[in-house]
Amino acid sequence: ALRVRQDPEEQVKAAPASDFKMPDFNMPTVTTTTTKLTLWQEVLYNTSLSLAEQASEWAKAKGESIMDEARDMTQPINTDGFDLQFKVDVRLKKGACKKPQNILTSNFGTIVVRTTPKAHDEPFKCKVEFKAFLLNMAQSTGGCKVETLLPLHEGGFYEISVSRTSESCCITAKPAAGLMGKMADWYKEIGGRLAEPVCANRTAWIKKMDFQLRPVTEVYKVRSPAVHTSNYVQQSGGLTLSFKAVNVSYWKLSKSDLVSKFKDAIQESVAYVAAIGLHYDNVFPAIKHYWDDNAFPDDDDDMDQAEISLPEPSEEVQKSETLHQKKLATLMNGTAFNTVHSDIEKFARKGWGSKRRLSLFGMKKWKLPAWDTAILVQVTLVNCGTCSKEKTSLESPGTAGIIAQRIIRAIGDGSNGKATVGTVSVEDVVVPGKLTTCKAFQCQTYNANNNHRLLCYGGSCLPTCCKPRFCSQ
DSSP: OOOOOSSHHHHHHHSOOTTOOOOOOOOOOOOOOOOOOOHHHHHHTOTTSOHHHHHHHHHHHHTOOOSGGGEEEEEEOOOOSSOEEEEEEEEEOTTTTTSOOEEEEEGGGOEEEEEEGGGOSSTTEEEEEEEEOBTTSTTOOTTOEEEOSSOEETTOEEEEEEEEOSSEEEEEEEEOSSHHHHTOHHHHHHGGGGGSOEEEEOOTTSOGGGOOBOOOOEEEEEOOSSEEEEEEEEEEOOEEEEEEEEEEOHHHHHHTTOHHHHHHHHHHHHHHHHOTTSOGGGEEEEEESOSOGGGSOOTTSOGGGOOOOOOOOOHHHHHHHHHHHHHHHHHHHTOOOOOOOOHHHHHHHTTOOSHHHHHHTTOOOOOOOGGGSEEEEEEEEOSOTTOHHHHHHHTSTTHHHHHHHHHHHHHOOBTTSSSEEEEEEEEEEESSOOOEESTTBOOOTTEEOOOTTOEEOSTTHHHHHOEEOOTTO
């Protein structure tokens, strides 16, 4: 920096030479590039489709058949995107280790269990690999890629166990139940060493809530003469659901301090419907203050700070405001200001002096925008084992009515309700929950929703979308 003193002579001495050129301190030019969406992005970002429709589109784009005739086995799977555990018996036949063979895969390509011939140089031997793909990390497995400790033999009969949490993923192979598994040559050779689990921990640069899997609702085995699977059993998992709370205004909820009561109502009603023994602390809701992505303002708007804008004040209010500005100017000049004040100006002088309050006087009742008449609710259930019974209960026709009644008890009903704009109802209950973007999720103090393009589902939407706010914000 060039320091210039107050003395004129010193100013001359400190002045730059005639050939001196000031460096360019302008801000760098920001360029915007458009990245072509990958296959998974094109399918998953189309949130207007149901999960089943998205899965069908995915399979169609990948050239995979979704018909049962093309599969040996199809089984449902329940997960919240983090916790998952299952096992399956596998018989590796001749040719299973010659090239990669899928043992299990899933819709959206989320889970892959397959043989990996290149993992071992010996013929007729191969390891089994488990991969799981993350929701917001393109084609990256995010560190969730593991393979069995020792190679397996063609002709062997194994029980493959897979587990995954928000911290790690693991795979284990051991002799399958029955005489065939116990007498296999590979078991005589390596004994019980094969049964040791192999795990990969979540990498440090991936945050816990970014470790969520792509959606997955079923696992299956594509028909193959080299690999036979049987006895698939899910051992643990989680569950998500979503629904639309109609005629509930997020703006009115927040202004009436009823957000916590609204969430409590969701927790209690979902826990009640899912299972009497499931405590509501195992239910985690997240709410988004609109339902349709296309009905809300663009991403260019600051949704984290968004408020309902007030209508233009009436002509009388505008005149009064102009009068107020003139009065202020004359007082600053030290001259008197004498005029006959209008009724509204007299009212303003009694305590409604701020511009915002003044603009409210004499206005007609404003109307909530169209997008603030419904709320998207995302919910995660944990500690429910395989969650199959809970899923069946939540898919029952009476679920929507029970949730709606509990919401009404908490926040009211009708157009004059504390947080409602009409008759409250619950619609489009979907298990597992539908995919949505982070656009319009509201964050708590000191957190900000900076990336509206992130995808999420379930109660983890809130920590996925809301990150610590930077000091610059």
